[in-house]
Amino acid sequence: MSESSAGRKRANGEGTIYARKDGRFEGAAYVLMTDGTVRRQRVYGRTRREAFDKLAKIQQLSREGIPMPSESWTVERFLAYWLEHVVKPGSKPKTYEGYEGIVRVHLVPTLGRKRIKSVQAADVRRLLLRAGNRCRCCEEGIDAARPEKQRKCCAVGRCCGKYPGTRRLQQIHAVLRNALQSACKEEIIMRNVARLVSVPAPNYRVHRGVDVEQARKLIAESTDDRFHALYVMTLYLGMRRAELLGLAWADVDLAAGHLEITQTLQRVDGALRLVPTKTRSSERTVPLVGLCVDALRAHRARQAWEASQTDGWTDSGLVFTSTTGTPLEPDNLRRSWYPLRERAGLTGTRFHDLRHSAVSLLLGLGVPPHVVRDIVGHAHIGVTMEIYAHASLAEKRAALAKLDERLR
Incomplete structure (x- = not known):
């Protein structure tokens, strides 16, 4: 049967699946939410099969008692909540200071406005790519093709051109991964997409010191x-x-x-x-x-x-x-x-x-x-x-x- 035949009679429990004007397929079904209510939730796919599989997944989770997030948090809003109510009470001041700096400098500018439920692995990769292309000194993006457009670094009077090392990228990834894991535990999101993205481990040079x-x-x-x-x-x-x-x-x-x-x-x-x-x-x-x-x-x-x-x-x-x-x-x-x-x-x-x-x-x-x-x-x-x-x-x-x- 052709995917364009969206008007066929659906099977019991399948929910609603229909073609959209933009060429995608949309599915909708009533599922359990984290606030205890049952609401109509929508999923989207490039094909009818993709939309059907997504719809079947959230319905199966609902039958197993696993709710869908009821709040539509932005990344910025959740990170602020996470820092204040999760990181600060359970961490040392230096740890909190480091996490807050990474959130403020790297995570919020890149992902802050996105809905946390819509963050994908590709967004995490773009975050790390952007972080890797930022000057460590002035935190300004470095455009190799247009060096005259670079802002001057407040520390040295010009952009120093020093890129974050692997260790820094690993820290950025770790903070986002920990935050999203907390969101999973609080049932704000259903999976931690940061776990799908790997970061090369830093190559530490161990010095044995003196004899x-x-x-x-x-x-x-x-x-x-x-x-x-x-x-x-x-x-x-x-x-x-x-x-x-x-x-x-x-x-x-x-x-x-x-x-x-x-x-x-x-x-x-x-x-x-x-x-x-x-x-x-x-x-x-x-x-x-x-x-x-x-x-x-x-x-x-x-x-x-x-x-x-x-x-x-x-x-x-x-x-x-x-x-x-x-x-x-x-x-x-x-x-x-x-x-x-x-x-x-x-x-x-x-x-x-x-x-x-x-x-x-x-x-x-x-x-x-x-x-x-x-x-x-x-x-x-x-x-x-x-x-x-x-x-x-x-x-x-x-x-x-x-x-x-x-x-x-």
């Missing part, structure tokens, strides 16, 4: 540095920068020889704040031994002297502070770290690489991976082993030398 001799030199070079104890603890315990700067004296017990990591220092909404640790596994108690204890005792004595010599000293209760006792701006640690790494011959080494160094040094001594994981606060042991899997050239040479000896 034993380099670590010794770093400790020796930092002896007179104001943050000597901070570098010692990073190399021994693999603490994150935010954990070190959020460490309070109340959580350090030098007599018993241990400390508790319960909070971190982060910049949230433009202000430095003490917030809970990154994950539950990050909240941990670790022992203090040898040089860690000595360095912390010397640091406490030095801090007490600074407090006595400084007018207007603020007692923040933190172990590592500014020269006036206030929480230390994380980026200001570079003023100490950059000169130190130059003196130690570690040009290019990042401060975070010292955390990786602690993992590698401990595993290299034969410490069981699960013990190392608990010391540094990794969520999964796979993260611990991934860092160590990047063997040094010396280790590779030694392994091949053993094989050479055996084969000879």
Whole structure:
């Protein structure tokens, strides 16, 4: 039978299907809604079969007690609701700040006016394509064919031409996917189309950091540095920068020889704040031994002297502070770290690489991976082993030398 024969007698339960003037087919049937009512809902298809299949699907879901969304939310309206009532109550301030920024800069401008029920996988792909073509600095679209039309970046006086990396696109996709999943749970939409779109995983470059001799030199070079104890603890315990700067004296017990990591220092909404640790596994108690204890005792004595010599000293209760006792701006640690790494011959080494160094040094001594994981606060042991899997050239040479000896 031809698809144009829209006037045939329909079967029981089929609903209504008829041809539209624009060439498409429209179907309609009464189905259960999320507000408990039964309403007439419409579906559309390029062919009669497509419209019939869509109509049959919503009717089947209705018979199974799965309702259709009763509200016609726009993406912008739902995202505002989601941020306020789902993300904010259940997330840390830094997480909420990151989600809000992605929603405001990327999701709302591209998808905000669309009805959330009408968002398709193609819309998600267009979103990611547009995000990938936006200047990271000024968030303006980059038109390679008409560079004279580009707006100047407020930061550098011109469009910097830096595109978001794979990691940023993955974050944008993840925020949209999480939001749509929440909409599914609240029965506002029936499926999460963001799950139909894949984003390439970022290729992380893992730095193993420094070896034993380099670590010794770093400790020796930092002896007179104001943050000597901070570098010692990073190399021994693999603490994150935010954990070190959020460490309070109340959580350090030098007599018993241990400390508790319960909070971190982060910049949230433009202000430095003490917030809970990154994950539950990050909240941990670790022992203090040898040089860690000595360095912390010397640091406490030095801090007490600074407090006595400084007018207007603020007692923040933190172990590592500014020269006036206030929480230390994380980026200001570079003023100490950059000169130190130059003196130690570690040009290019990042401060975070010292955390990786602690993992590698401990595993290299034969410490069981699960013990190392608990010391540094990794969520999964796979993260611990991934860092160590990047063997040094010396280790590779030694392994091949053993094989050479055996084969000879």
